[in-house]
Amino acid sequence: MKIGIIGSGNMGRSLGILWAEQGHNVFFGARDLEKGKAVAELAGHGTNGGTNDEAAIFGDVLLYSVRGVNPVEVFSSTEVLSGKILIDCNNFDIPEGFAFQPIVQSLAEKLAAEVPNALVVKAFNTMAQEVFELAPTPLKDYEVSVFVAGDDAQARQVVMSLAEDIGFAPVDCGALRNARMIEGAGDFIRFLLISQLQNPYATISVKILPQAQQQRLGGRQTSNLH
Numbered sequence: 424m425k426i427g428i429i430g431s432g433n434m435g436r437s438l439g440i441l442w443a444e445q446g447h448n449v450f451f452g453a454r455d456l457e458k459g460k461a462v463a464e465l466a467g468h469g470t471n472g473g474t475n476d477e478a479a480i481f482g483d484v485l486l487y488s489v490r491g492v493n494p495v496e497v498f499s500s501t502e503v504l505s506g507k508i509l510i511d512c513n514n515f516d517i518p519e520g521f522a523f524q525p526i527v528q529s530l531a532e533k534l535a536a537e538v539p540n541a542l543v544v545k546a547f548n549t550m551a552q553e554v555f556e557l558a559p560t561p562l563k564d565y566e567v568s569v570f571v572a573g574d575d576a577q578a579r580q581v582v583m584s585l586a587e588d589i590g591f592a593p594v595d596c597g598a599l600r601n602a603r604m605i606e607g608a609g610d611f612i613r614f615l616l617i618s619q620l621q622n623p624y625a626t627i628s629v630k631i632l633p634q635a636q637q638q639r640l641g642g643r644q645t646s647n648l649h
């Protein structure tokens with residue numbers, strides 16, 4: 424798959440390298456062409472680097488790692504995003520004391536409203552960069568969830584498969600509006616790993632447990648809350 428990285432910071436560099444290792448064709452974009460080229464040189468695996476415009480033109484799938492910045496400011500024309508799968512891995516800035524505001528419009532929905540010509544998919548925002556350093560092995564053994572939301576089912580499938588390629592366990596979260604909850608989960612895990620646990624390897628995942636053999640507690644009964 425041809426993947427364009429928009430913004431070659433921690434997330435762009437890490438995911439780009441992981442996908443390149445799995446045989447995907449990756450182009451690292453940055454505001455400064457020389458930075459894009461330098462990251463590609465570090466990445467190896469036949470990757471290339473240059474501007475964000477070049478990365479967007481190159482990729483069928485794009486990783487948008489430029490938190491909250493309107494694409495109008497990032498590309499010479501947002502036409503370069505037409506028909507592309509645009510993965511939004513962003514989280515809100517952490518406010519003082521982790522006093523996050525309720526999310527009424529997710530960053531992913533804001534991005535989709537700014538570039539309705541692209542297929543925006545939320546993913547990869549609920550784990551720290553350090554976790555990517557473990558990918559694809561031994562990460563695979565731990566079944567770390569990547570929550571994936573987007574209005575185009577096929578685009579979601581593509582992103583889920585890219586998550587699986589690098590050792591994650593993708594979870595289909597349906598429509599893009601569900602990114603509000605996924606971004607909330609991103610806020611929660613950052614609160615835990617930064618403030619409470621002080622451990623960037625803490626993760627948040629869905630675990631499906633085996634069914635109880637017997638319901639000795641009476642099982643789930645009809646609620647009588649009216």
Ligand SMILES: NC(=O)c1ccc[n+]([C@@H]2O[C@H](COP(=O)([O-])OP(=O)(O)OC[C@H]3O[C@@H](n4cnc5c(N)ncnc54)[C@H](OP(=O)(O)O)[C@@H]3O)[C@@H](O)[C@H]2O)c1
Pocket residue numbers: 429430431432433434435452453454455458488489490491492496497512513514515547548549550551552553
């Ligand atoms: N780091 C993590 O552990 C982590 C985990 C999950 C999600 N996230 C989220 O992912 C996003 C990126 O995080 P990061 O750690 O990769 O950040 P980062 O290392 O600071 O990189 C930020 C990127 O944004 C680009 N950028 C910043 N301002 C820009 C502007 N005005 N116009 C165009 N490009 C601009 C930079 O571009 P250049 O390459 O051109 O310098 C850089 O590549 C954030 O929203 C973050 O919350 C981060």
